[in-house]
Amino acid sequence: QVQLVESGGGLVQAGGSLRLSCAASGCTFRDYAMGWFRQAPGKEREFVAFMRWSVGSAAYADSVKGRFTISRDNARNTLYLQMNSLKPEDTAVYYCAAAPVSFVNLLARAGYDYWGQGTQVTVSS
Numbered sequence: 001q002v003q004l005v006e007s008g009g010g011l012v013q014a015g016g017s018l019r020l021s022c023a024a025s026g027c028t029f030r031d032y033a034m035g036w037f038r039q040a041p042g043k044e045r046e047f048v049a050f051m052r053w054s055v056g057s058a059a060y061a062d063s064v065k066g067r068f069t070i071s072r073d074n075a076r077n078t079l080y081l082q083m084n085s086l087k088p089e090d091t092a093v094y095y096c097a098a099a100p101v102s103f104v105n106l107l108a109r110a111g112y113d114y115w116g117q118g119t120q121v122t123v124s125s
Helices: none
Strands: 003-007 010-013 018-025 032-039 046-051 058-060 068-073 078-083 092-100 119-124
Touching: 003 092, 018 032, 018 092, 018 119, 032 068, 032 078, 046 068, 046 078, 058 068, 078 092
Parallel strands: 010 119
Antiparallel strands: 003 018, 018 078, 032 046, 032 092, 046 058, 068 078, 092 119
16 A cells, blocks of 8 residues: 655744655556645646656646645655745645656646655745
């Protein structure tokens, strides 16, 4: 059974940084594409970033491009999201998710088979 556990969320002032981690177990990590999504109160869960194998296979939502960086360490079975220049509108619960590495549309929630429980990120103005 694949398990994903996020950590690293917290309260930060606007302009600050946070690094989220997602530890995976119960799977061959390199066989999965990994994504980050977020859900703000009263809003639908939205795509943030995904990575198939390496930096060259990453993509970002326009709202975070240039500020967030997704990375993965296959030896440690861990996914990361470095978030810089945080804004109040980045406040949300952040989720990591896993999809078969060959899946085409990694921007869509439906492509992901496994989800973590989420970690809260709050950015104060």
